[in-house]
Structures are given as C-alpha cells and as structure tokens.
Amino acid sequence: MAMVRLEQVSKRYGSVAALSAVDLSVDKGEFVTLLGPSGSGKTTLLNLIAGMVAASSGKVFIRDRDVTDVPPSQRDLGMVFQNYALMPHMTVFENIAFPLRVRKMPSAEVRAKVEDVLRLVQLPDVAQRKPRELSGGQQQRISIARCLVYNPSLILMDEPLGALDRKLRDQMQLEIKRLHGQLGITVLYVTHDQEEAMVLSDRICLMNQGRIEQLGKPAELYFHPATPFVATFLGESNLLDVTLVTAEPAAVVRGPGGCAIRSEKQVSMAVDASLRMLVRPEHLRPLAQSESACNEVSGIVSNVIFIGGITCYFVQLPDGTVITSRRLTEGAGPPAAIGSPIRLGWSAANTVLFPAGT
Amino acid sequence: MATAAMGRPGSKGDLPILLAPVTALLVLVFFVPLSFVLFYSVYDNGLTAKAFVSLAKSTLFLRVLGTSFDIALSATAVSLLLGYPIALHLARQPPRRRALLMILVLLPFWTSILVKSFAFYIILGNQGIINQALRWVFGEAAAVKLLFNRVGVIVGMSHYLIPFVVFPALASLLAQNPDLRRAAQIMGAGPVRIFLRITLPLSMPGVIAGGLMSMVISLGVFVTPTLLGGKADMMMANLIDFYTRDTLDWNTAAAIAVILLALSGILIAMLSWVRRDDGVA
Ligand SMILES: Nc1ncnc2c1ncn2[C@@H]1O[C@H](COP(=O)(O)OP(=O)(O)OP(=O)(O)O)[C@@H](O)[C@H]1O
Ligand SMILES: [Mg+2]
Numbered sequence: 001m002a003m004v005r006l007e008q009v010s011k012r013y014g015s016v017a018a019l020s021a022v023d024l025s026v027d028k029g030e031f032v033t034l035l036g037p038s039g040s041g042k043t044t045l046l047n048l049i050a051g052m053v054a055a056s057s058g059k060v061f062i063r064d065r066d067v068t069d070v071p072p073s074q075r076d077l078g079m080v081f082q083n084y085a086l087m088p089h090m091t092v093f094e095n096i097a098f099p100l101r102v103r104k105m106p107s108a109e110v111r112a113k114v115e116d117v118l119r120l121v122q123l124p125d126v127a128q129r130k131p132r133e134l135s136g137g138q139q140q141r142i143s144i145a146r147c148l149v150y151n152p153s154l155i156l157m158d159e160p161l162g163a164l165d166r167k168l169r170d171q172m173q174l175e176i177k178r179l180h181g182q183l184g185i186t187v188l189y190v191t192h193d194q195e196e197a198m199v200l201s202d203r204i205c206l207m208n209q210g211r212i213e214q215l216g217k218p219a220e221l222y223f224h225p226a227t228p229f230v231a232t233f234l235g236e237s238n239l240l241d242v243t244l245v246t247a248e249p250a251a252v253v254r255g256p257g258g259c260a261i262r263s264e265k266q267v268s269m270a271v272d273a274s275l276r277m278l279v280r281p282e283h284l285r286p287l288a289q290s291e292s293a294c295n296e297v298s299g300i301v302s303n304v305i306f307i308g309g310i311t312c313y314f315v316q317l318p319d320g321t322v323i324t325s326r327r328l329t330e331g332a333g334p335p336a337a338i339g340s341p342i343r344l345g346w347s348a349a350n351t352v353l354f355p356a357g358t
Numbered sequence: 359m360a361t362a363a364m365g366r367p368g369s370k371g372d373l374p375i376l377l378a379p380v381t382a383l384l385v386l387v388f389f390v391p392l393s394f395v396l397f398y399s400v401y402d403n404g405l406t407a408k409a410f411v412s413l414a415k416s417t418l419f420l421r422v423l424g425t426s427f428d429i430a431l432s433a434t435a436v437s438l439l440l441g442y443p444i445a446l447h448l449a450r451q452p453p454r455r456r457a458l459l460m461i462l463v464l465l466p467f468w469t470s471i472l473v474k475s476f477a478f479y480i481i482l483g484n485q486g487i488i489n490q491a492l493r494w495v496f497g498e499a500a501a502v503k504l505l506f507n508r509v510g511v512i513v514g515m516s517h518y519l520i521p522f523v524v525f526p527a528l529a530s531l532l533a534q535n536p537d538l539r540r541a542a543q544i545m546g547a548g549p550v551r552i553f554l555r556i557t558l559p560l561s562m563p564g565v566i567a568g569g570l571m572s573m574v575i576s577l578g579v580f581v582t583p584t585l586l587g588g589k590a591d592m593m594m595a596n597l598i599d600f601y602t603r604d605t606l607d608w609n610t611a612a613a614i615a616v617i618l619l620a621l622s623g624i625l626i627a628m629l630s631w632v633r634r635d636d637g638v639a
Binding site for chain 1: 535537538540541542543544545546547548551555556559560
C-alpha cells in the first residue's frame with residue numbers, strides 16, 4: 001500500500017514555480033530520499049505533504065485518504081527538523097511524551113513507551129534532562145525518538161543531519177538506517193548530500209527546478225541516469241559530444257578524434273544526430289601497449305593527482321576536451337608521466353547515451 | 359551598539375569622552391538630589407532614624423502602602439490581560455505590518471498624561487460618553503461612577519502601562535522558534551494545547567519582565583491617582599507630596615521616598631534576574 005501518494009501536485013509562489021506537476025508514491029516501509037540542488041523544491045514538497053503549505057493544484061493522499069485539505073494535526077505524520085525543534089522548557093521525557101499526551105494515552109503506558117523508545121535510540125539515561133543539556137547528535141536522536149514513539153504513517157525528515165559535523169553525520173546515518181531496518185518505518189528524507197542519499201535510500205527522487213528529474217534505486221540512477229543532469233549530480237562523470245553512426249541493434253557513435261564508440265543499447269534517432277555520451281571516470285582504464293578494449297580514446301596525460309587509495313588521471317583528447325580516469329592506486333610511482341601519450345579503454349556496457357540538448 | 363563600538367579597535371579611548379556629558383547631567387539632576395533625599399531621610403537636627411520608626415507605626419502610611427500595592431497589582435494585572443493578546447496578535451503579523459501596529463501601541467506616549475487624564479473625564483465622567491450611552495439604553499438609574507474612584511485610577515494607569523507590557527511579551531513571543539509550533543501541530547496538537555503548553559510558557563520571561571516593569575512604574579505614579587482617583591486612592595508619591603507641601607515634614611517625606619526607592623530597587627533586581635534567566639534558556 002502506498003503510504004503517501006502525490007498526484008500532479010504543483011505549487012507556485014507568485015511567478016515562481018516551486019513544484020510543477022509532481023507525481024510521487026512512497027510504499028509502506030520504504031526509505032525514499034528527495035535529493036537535489038538548493039531551490040529545487042525539496043522542502044516545499046515535504047511541507048506540502050505535512051500540510052504546512054497548500055498545493056496550488058493536485059492532490060495528496062496518505063494511506064489512500066485524500067488529505068489535500070486536511071490540517072497538519074490530522075494527517076498522522078511525524079517530522080524531524082534540522083534544528084531538532086525540541087521544546088526547550090520541557091525535559092526529554094516530556095518532549096517525547098508530548099505526542100502521546102495529545103493522543104490521551106494513560107500515564108503508565110506513556111512512561112513505558114518513552115522508556116522503550118529512549119532505549120531504542122540508545123539514550124536510556126537522559127529522560128530528566130533539558131534538551132540544551134544534550135549534544136547536537138543526542139538532541140537529534142531525541143527528536144527522532146519523539147517521532148518513533150507514536151508510530152505515525154510516515155516520517156518526514158528535512159536535512160536532519162545538516163547541523164552536525166561530518167563524523168557525527170556518518171554515525172547518525174547508520175543509526176537512522178538501523179532504525180529503519182529494525183522498525184519497518186516509512187521515511188521521506190530530504191538531503192542535498194548525494195552520498196547520504198546513496199547510503200540511506202531504497203529509492204532516490206532526484207529533483208531539479210521543481211520537477212522530478214529521475215526516481216529510482218540508487219544504482220539505477222548511478223548506472224542508468226535518465227539525463228546528463230542526473231549523471232553529473234550523482235558521482236563524477238565525463239560528458240562528451242558525439243554523433244550517431246549506427247542506431248540499431250546497439251548504438252555506435254563517433255567520438256572526439258573520430259574514434260568509434262560502442263554502447264549496448266539501441267537509440268531511436270536518425271544517423272548523424274548529435275548525442276551526449278557519459279562514461280564514469282572509474283570505468284576508464286589506462287591501457288598498456290599490448291592491451292586493447294572495446295572502446296578506446298587516446299590523448300596526452302595533462303595531470304595526475306594521487307589521493308591515497310585512488311589516483312586521478314586527467315587526459316586531454318585531440319579535440320581539446322579533458323576527461324578524467326579514476327583508478328585504485330596500485331604499487332608505487334605513477335604509471336603514466338605528465339605529457340606522455342596514453343590510451344583509455346572501457347566496455348560497451350559503460351557507455352551511456354543521451355539526446356543532445358538535455 | 360555599545361558593544362559594537364567598544365569592539366572596534368582603537369575606539370576604546372573615545373568612550374569616556376562620549377559618555378562625559380550624559381554623566382555630568384545625571385550627576386547634576388539625579389545623584390545630587392538623590393543624595394539630598396537619602397540625607398534628609400536620616401537627618402532632623404542631627405542623625406536619626408525616627409522618621410522610619412514612626413512610619414512603621416503610622417496607620418496612614420501603612421494604609422497608603424497597602425493601597426499602592428493594591429493599585430499597582432490591579433493595574434499590572436489589567437495591563438497584562440489586555441496587553442498579552444495585543445503582543446500575540448503583533449507576533450503573528452508580517453514584519454512590515456507589525457512595525458506599523460507597534461507605532462499604534464506607542465501612541466499613548468505621544469500625549470501628555472495630563473491631557474489624557476482630562477480626556478478620561480470626557481469618556482468616564484458622570485456626563486461622559488459611557489454614562490450617556492448607559493442612560494440612553496437602560497434609563498436614568500443605569501449610570502455608574504467610573505471617575506474619582508479606583509476604577510478611574512486603574513483605567514488611567516492601564517492605558518499608560520500597556521506598552522510596557524506589550525513589548526517585553528512581544529520580544530519573547532518573537533524569540534520562539536516557529537518550528538516548535540509546527541512540530542507540535544504535526545504531532546497532532548490543536549491550537550489551544552499549543553498555546554497553553556508551548557507559546558504561553560515560553561513567553562513567561564517576557565510576561566514577568568513586563569509585569570515587574572509595570573509594578574515599578576505604577577508604584578511611583580503621582581498624577582493619575584490625583585486626577586482620576588478619589589480620597590481613598592492616595593499612593594506613595596501623593597503621600598510624599600502631602601508631607602513636603604502640606605506639613606513641611608521633609609524628614610518623613612524623604613523616608614517614604616527612600617522606602618519607595620528600595621521597593622523599586624528590589625523589583626528591578628528581580629527584573630534583571632528574569633532577564634538573565636531568559637538569556638540562558
Ligand atoms: N515562502 C516562499 N515564498 C516564495 N518563494 C518560495 C517560498 N518558499 C520557497 N520558495 C521558492 O520555491 C523554490 C523551492 O524552494 P525549496 O525551499 O522547496 O527548495 P529546497 O530544495 O528545499 O532548497 P534547499 O536545499 O536550499 O533547502 C525556491 O525557488 C524558493 O525560492
Ligand atoms: Mg530546503
């Protein structure tokens with residue numbers, strides 16, 4: 001069953017279209033991340049589901065109930081805020097008990113539930129403290145506990161780790177992942193950190209300018225990006241302008257310097273059409289003299305950067321474009337010197353083609 | 359402002375020079391007279407505490423002290439009851455509109471207290487607007503006495519005090535993180551619960567500060583009880599006036615002034631304590 005479903009939801013602020021005709025559905029137990037650059041409409045989408053902003057058009061369903069005109073307090077949701085939003089004048093216990101008191105639960109049950117959930121977030125001894133007596137990471141755990149305790153249909157999180165430092169973020173990501181796995185909760189999570197999205201999500205909803213650019217499993221978005229925007233937003237990428245030579249059964253294109261580049265997919269376009277081609281830096285392999293690969297380009301090494309376990313090669317092609325190859329560092333000393341010629345190879349499976357102008 | 363100026367390198371030396379004129383003025387019009395008052399309270403042909411001793415036994419003084427607190431507390435309570443909803447309303451307006459409405463709240467300050475008191479004659483008097491309306495609706499017997507009694511004093515004082523209550527309350531309402539209310543809403547809380555459990559308790563420092571300020575001001579009030587009150591509404595300042603001008607007993611007058619000062623001092627100490635606590639929270 002879909003916990004939340006959006007149908008053609010749009011939101012305009014004056015002349016700005018914050019969201020344009022978005023369709024999205026999150027299933028029970030799923031962890032979906034809204035990922036995208038600043039201003040792409042992630043917070044707007046979340047607030048629309050929460051009922052904090054009204055849709056200009058379209059419908060919102062929670063557990064198949066139309067809640068488009070239902071106030072936030074009647075939507076049975078939980079929300080985790082970036083600034084924690086814990087009540088400063090209440091103890092941790094009172095904070096977590098708040099939603100239960102709203103639901104008129106008897107005190108004995110409240111006490112038991114609060115204790116359980118504090119154990120779940122691994123902070124069993126802080127019940128009598130005020131929020132300001134806790135660290136940022138601990139406060140965020142409490143604010144997550146406050147959502148878990150009343151078991152809402154869907155938990156919304158808007159950049160919940162944005163205020164924490166790198167190390168604590170990594171730790172909290174794993175913590176959230178553990179809670180999701182253990183409790184089977186449904187989460188819609190906002191971030192602009194692609195790595196965080198990859199770590200946490202069952203599915204990623206990549207947003208751009210108020211639209212869903214692509215929605216799918218992290219690996220799908222990474223290996224089969226629908227647009228160059230998705231390709232560049234997730235991970236490193238080399239994008240080249242190419243021309244179609246053969247469309248079927250597997251497309252062949254002409255790349256920089258006239259070399260033929262093979263892919264495994266067919267393209268429904270006319271021969272000589274302009275295309276954009278993606279190949280990930282980690283798929284580009286420097287070739288030894290004796291070696292050959294399905295696809296090859298040759299150029300001059302313009303720079304080599306050693307980053308511990310990984311070495312990056314910047315290679316200038318005959319037409320001037322620079323492409324990057326990332327390899328695991330093996331042995332000592334650079335295998336290719338700056339200024340020396342180099343051939344890079346990759347397999348047809350790693351060639352991704354897009355229509356030009358996307 | 360002051361901290362910014364002090365924080366600027368090289369500007370530290372300017373500060374004493376800039377503060378000199380105001381310091382001189384304060385010494386002249388505040389510290390010198392105050393020293394005289396302190397001196398006269400314990401001097402009557404030689405050092406003596408007799409003024410304080412006889413005040414402690416004076417039924418007149420004790421009654422006036424009681425009346426003063428009674429009036430100050432009632433006026434403060436009325437101001438809080440009327441001022442808090444105003445602060446709440448202001449806090450919910452967009453900033454531009456709020457700035458405009460704040461000017462309206464300050465409007466009473468633009469008129470002299472004397473002029474305002476006479477305006478109250480026109481509104482509250484026996485032939486005033488309210489009583490004429492009452493007579494017109496309910497007949498001759500419906501007229502009520504609103505002037506030259508406690509009601510007149512409380513109305514006049516609340517009118518003056520409301521801004522002093524509104525601004526501290528507004529400050530602590532605006533300091534609240536709006537996400538707290540959103541979070542409570544999403545957790546299912548209705549508007550009444552959100553107000554009682556979140557908005558109101560978090561605004562208490564401002565309410566207490568406004569209340570204390572209003573107490574300090576109303577304890578020292580002189581004109582309003584004189585013009586709008588009756589015989590029974592004599593307050594401390596009126597008693598001081600009585601001793602200085604009618605009986606020429608400067609010793610007792612000064613002693614009352616010192617007691618008034620001490621009471622205000624205690625309230626102001628409580629005020630700064632509330633403020634400090636507010637800052638930590
Ligand atoms: N209250 C508002 N009034 C006018 N425009 C708004 C309002 N809220 C958002 N917008 C606009 O809507 C668009 C989407 O904003 P939104 O806050 O959803 O972005 P976001 O993806 O959450 O960005 P970020 O990563 O910076 O938080 C932006 O262009 C923003 O300027
Ligand atoms: Mg946002």
